[in-house]
Amino acid sequence: MGDSSLAEQAAEVLVRAMSSPDRTAWARVRAAFAALSPKAGKVMAAELDISRNEVVERPRLAEEVTGEWRTRLRRLVEANPGAEQQLRGLVRELGGEQPRPNVRNEVHGDVSGTVIQAGSIHGGVNASRYGGDHVDFSGGTFEGPVTGKEGRG
Structure with missing residues (x-):
């Protein structure tokens, strides 16, 4: 992996972390990236926070911020091969981590049919009948969030 490819991947990982609502994870990522530049780590951490604020406030800037950090990381590696x-x-460590969006599923009104709650569905959902645990609300209506705990003893 060349400097440009490494910088590209690192910038994408970095901006993905910036976009995450998880402040604890962001603090860890920010500290790890700032540690790449021991002499200017505090400055870099502050600049990372500025970039994060831009991405959080205006998500459409993510691509631009990725480009900025790609260039900065490439230059950093060229100046400091270590x-x-x-x-x-x-x-490697952070590349597989995807930010988990805050998802809230609610069912209002009469419940009929199947309700599916999932983080990701790839392909189609073809089953017309679910044979597992379920809650029968046919005797009335249900309003409120479906948490998956209703009807379990």
Whole structure:
């Protein structure tokens, strides 16, 4: 993986972390990236926070911010070859992490049919009948969030 490819992947991982609502995870990622530049780590951490605020407030800027950090990370690796291994480690460690959006599913009114709650569905949902646990609300209406705990003893 060349400097440009590594910088591209690292910038994408970084901006994905910036977009996450998880402040604890962001603090960990920010500290790890700031540690790439020991002499300017505090400045870098502050700049990362500025970029994060931009991405959170205006998500359409994510691509622009990715480009900015791609260039900065490429230059950092060129100036400090020791940072390359650290950056590769960060990409490996964080590359698989996807931010988990806050999802809230609610069912209002008469419940009939099947309600499916899932983080991701790839392909079609073809089953017309579910044979597992279920709650029968046919005797009335249900309003409120479906948490998956109703009807369990």
